[in-house]
Amino acid sequence: MTGKLKRTALTTSLIATAAMLATAPAQAQQAGDAEGGNTIVVTAKNRKESLQDVPLAITALSDQDLAGAQIRDARDLQKITPNLSLFAGSGRNDPSAYSLRGLAPNTSDERYQGISIFIDGVALSGQLASLDLENLQRVEIIKGPQSATFGRATYSGAINYVTADPSSDAVTGFVKARGSLTNKAPDASYYFGGTITAPIVKDALWFSVSGSLMQNGAFAKSVDDGTAIGRERTQVVSGTLFFKPDESFSIKLRGMYQHDRDSPPAQVVQHPREWLAAGVAVAPFARGNGAFFPAYLPDGDLDTIGTQGATGYGRDRYFASAVVTKTFGDYELSYRGGYFRESRWANVATVPRAVQPGQDPVFGDLITDGTVTVRSSVLGTFPSTETFENTSHQLMLLSPGSKPFRWRAGLYYFWENDLSAFSGYGTTANPKGVTRNDHLTNMAVLGGFDWDVTDALTLSGEGRYAREKVSSPACPTCVFYPTSVDYNNVSEDFSPRITLSYKVTGESMIYALFSKGVKSARYSFVNVGGNYVGLAADPEKLFNYEIGSKNTFFGGRLTLNLAAFYDEVKDQQLVSTQERTVNGNIVNIATVGNVGASKILGFEGEANLRITPRLTLRGSVGYAHQEFTTKTPLIISTSSTYGFPASADNSIVLDGLTQANVPDWNGFIGGEYKLPEMGGFSPSFRLDGAYRGSWYANLANTVKGRSAWTVDARINFASDAIDFSLFGRNILNNQRPTGSGLAGATATCIFVERDTATYGSNQQCLYASVPRPAEWGMEATLRF
Numbered sequence: 001m002t003g004k005l006k007r008t009a010l011t012t013s014l015i016a017t018a019a020m021l022a023t024a025p026a027q028a029q030q031a032g033d034a035e036g037g038n039t040i041v042v043t044a045k046n047r048k049e050s051l052q053d054v055p056l057a058i059t060a061l062s063d064q065d066l067a068g069a070q071i072r073d074a075r076d077l078q079k080i081t082p083n084l085s086l087f088a089g090s091g092r093n094d095p096s097a098y099s100l101r102g103l104a105p106n107t108s109d110e111r112y113q114g115i116s117i118f119i120d121g122v123a124l125s126g127q128l129a130s131l132d133l134e135n136l137q138r139v140e141i142i143k144g145p146q147s148a149t150f151g152r153a154t155y156s157g158a159i160n161y162v163t164a165d166p167s168s169d170a171v172t173g174f175v176k177a178r179g180s181l182t183n184k185a186p187d188a189s190y191y192f193g194g195t196i197t198a199p200i201v202k203d204a205l206w207f208s209v210s211g212s213l214m215q216n217g218a219f220a221k222s223v224d225d226g227t228a229i230g231r232e233r234t235q236v237v238s239g240t241l242f243f244k245p246d247e248s249f250s251i252k253l254r255g256m257y258q259h260d261r262d263s264p265p266a267q268v269v270q271h272p273r274e275w276l277a278a279g280v281a282v283a284p285f286a287r288g289n290g291a292f293f294p295a296y297l298p299d300g301d302l303d304t305i306g307t308q309g310a311t312g313y314g315r316d317r318y319f320a321s322a323v324v325t326k327t328f329g330d331y332e333l334s335y336r337g338g339y340f341r342e343s344r345w346a347n348v349a350t351v352p353r354a355v356q357p358g359q360d361p362v363f364g365d366l367i368t369d370g371t372v373t374v375r376s377s378v379l380g381t382f383p384s385t386e387t388f389e390n391t392s393h394q395l396m397l398l399s400p401g402s403k404p405f406r407w408r409a410g411l412y413y414f415w416e417n418d419l420s421a422f423s424g425y426g427t428t429a430n431p432k433g434v435t436r437n438d439h440l441t442n443m444a445v446l447g448g449f450d451w452d453v454t455d456a457l458t459l460s461g462e463g464r465y466a467r468e469k470v471s472s473p474a475c476p477t478c479v480f481y482p483t484s485v486d487y488n489n490v491s492e493d494f495s496p497r498i499t500l501s502y503k504v505t506g507e508s509m510i511y512a513l514f515s516k517g518v519k520s521a522r523y524s525f526v527n528v529g530g531n532y533v534g535l536a537a538d539p540e541k542l543f544n545y546e547i548g549s550k551n552t553f554f555g556g557r558l559t560l561n562l563a564a565f566y567d568e569v570k571d572q573q574l575v576s577t578q579e580r581t582v583n584g585n586i587v588n589i590a591t592v593g594n595v596g597a598s599k600i601l602g603f604e605g606e607a608n609l610r611i612t613p614r615l616t617l618r619g620s621v622g623y624a625h626q627e628f629t630t631k632t633p634l635i636i637s638t639s640s641t642y643g644f645p646a647s648a649d650n651s652i653v654l655d656g657l658t659q660a661n662v663p664d665w666n667g668f669i670g671g672e673y674k675l676p677e678m679g680g681f682s683p684s685f686r687l688d689g690a691y692r693g694s695w696y697a698n699l700a701n702t703v704k705g706r707s708a709w710t711v712d713a714r715i716n717f718a719s720d721a722i723d724f725s726l727f728g729r730n731i732l733n734n735q736r737p738t739g740s741g742l743a744g745a746t747a748t749c750i751f752v753e754r755d756t757a758t759y760g761s762n763q764q765c766l767y768a769s770v771p772r773p774a775e776w777g778m779e780a781t782l783r784f
Contacts, residue, residue: 044056046408072132073129103542147518165252173784217230223304257318285700288642291763375750388418390414441471456504470521565600567601580593619670661739680719748764
């Protein structure tokens with residue numbers, strides 16, 4: 001939808017939502033986390049609270065939910081979570097549009113994302129789509145700005161992976177094996193893993209060790225050299241040491257090492273000739289000089305992918321954390337801290353297409369007969385390395401949780417360093433090709449209160465005052481942006497959240513809240529008079545206004561949670577050409593600046609209905625429409641302007657348009673039926689459908705990615721010791737593209753048609769990312 005936001009349509013949809021089934025949190029939780037079978041406990045506000053009592057929009061998924069819905073990594077979370085969208089343009093390496101509630105970050109730089117991932121409340125960084133979800137107790141996806149609780153880089157939400165505390169006085173554990181095949185794929189997919197938990201000192205000290213080996217098999221080969229396409233491999237080992245000598249004191253130490261090796265992703269480049277051959281309607285685009293775009297992205301053709309000798313991606317990830325709690329009477333003092341390091345390399349084709357005569361199935365013969373020419377500027381590979389390192393520490397004091405006035409206060413410290421390099425651009429002075437070695441520090445004080453004004457009415461106030469320093473030290477030998485002086489930007493911000501909640505009945509609550517999110521200041525480097533200068537964009541700000549309702553009906557058989565929100569984005573960070581004063585001189589330079597603004601309107605619903613003891617239905621619906629409100633003309637990169645009306649100065653106006661890759665709608669509907677017991681096993685059948693609405697593939701909003709359903713199925717046989725299941729993923733073989741490029745699909749054509757009368761003189765191509773095909777397999781788990 002373009003143009004102004006339509007509130008009447010939203011109202012109608014919100015009313016309809018009440019009748020929709022939505023994914024609600026899990027039916028059961030680990031012992032100690034729940035008092036009743038349908039109570040889910042979350043820690044989104046630093047205390048353990050029932051999900052239905054927390055006035056926040058949260059999707060909480062237990063280990064049973066994750067297994068049942070076949071949620072295996074962060075990319076799968078979007079199937080079941082309303083208004084969560086993750087477009088991973090370069091496979092697991094690059095979640096370049098990681099959005100919650102319609103707001104994408106407009107950058108793939110991990111330091112400036114709107115959503116952060118935590119393990120037990122401890123922050124991570126880097127590309128985290130590959131984190132293993134097989135050994136978690138639950139996942140909490142908390143929507144809206146979460147600075148007041150989780151800190152920096154939770155601009156539009158937070159995802160918290162919660163691990164179990166080992167506490168059994170017997171040796172327990174499990175082993176799991178999974179294997180699957182994809183039609184005509186060169187590889188199988190597999191998973192082998194297990195966990196063992198044992199006491200060291202009875203009733204006081206326990207340990208747990210886990211390990212796994214996983215492969216998502218390649219489902220194609222490149223047409224130039226036979227390189228695997230879409231293969232993802234991960235090895236993980238982790239351990240937990242839990243010390244709890246009495247009820248007043250505990251220490252949880254956790255460590256993890258993860259090793260990833262991925263082949264080039266299933267991303268294709270589509271040419272105008274292919275749109276015509278596919279029968280897709282096309283239309284000339286502005287600034288194209290006769291060139292045209294399709295009305296929508298057709299399905300990607302895996303047979304056209306070429307790697308040009310690229311090998312893919314690799315990551316090595318280290319994580320260690322400590323969670324310490326001590327109670328003094330009814331007060332609780334806690335510490336959460338951790339260290340994270342991720343080193344990764346990438347070696348990918350500049351444009352993923354075969355280029356030698358005879359290789360490409362569409363253009364191979366046309367190269368030799370002169371019908372097309374090969375644009376040499378897009379040949380070759382682009383090797384790079386990057387290392388993230390951070391440490392975080394939080395100290396929190398909680399007042400008694402049973403009092404009508406409850407408070408918390410804390411201190412926070414975060415440090416991060418990012419070293420990036422392009423080895424192909426190394427020099428004698430800089431053999432690794434280092435581009436930057438930047439770091440930031442964030443220090444904050446935080447606190448909040450909950451005041452039960454009456455038995456039904458509660459007022460909550462939370463806030464975090466943070467001081468952040470973003471630093472880019474002098475680097476005279478750095479590739480691309482050599483600088484001779486240090487650049488530092490210091491910003492101070494207060495992020496509040498005010499909530500008013502009212503218990504209509506013991507089973508229903510309504511709430512209203514205001515919250516603010518802040519995205520970090522951001523440096524860019526520009527050439528001014530032959531010298532590179534660092535210019536900082538101020539922090540971007542999100543103002544969130546939200547109403548919601550949480551309800552339980554029919555003795556817990558139905559839960560229905562609803563939320564509606566209106567967001568305003570100010571000082572939005574966008575790359576554009578601006579008039580800036582640098583060293584006393586007024587110059588026009590391309591830099592990241594606070595030149596944008598947006599508004600977002602949306603809603604989400606989640607519910608879980610147990611129709612009979614055997615039949616459960618669950619589902620979700622989410623709508624979030626982001627719209628730029630920037631009326632001032634901007635000059636941006638040429639590749640993003642195709643399709644915009646022509647202008648004398650090549651400027652564009654974003655007002656009324658929406659960003660690329662993020663759908664307005666998503667939804668989920670699933671059902672599980674438990675069959676009568678058979679030979680000591682309890683069989684069940686589950687069918688899930690995930691819907692992803694249409695989205696724009698370019699910033700001008702002229703090319704669409706079509707909506708699509710992805711359907712999964714699972715038959716499970718469970719006993720006290722053994723689970724065995726047969727499963728299918730994407731069983732209808734949906735092959736509609738899942739995304740385009742970071743700021744849109746436009747790509748430089750590698751093959752240029754000489755027939756400019758038909759194809760125009762400014763030919764542009766489009767990126768499209770292809771989903772994994774239908775997959776069928778089996779899984780077995782042995783518990784002891």
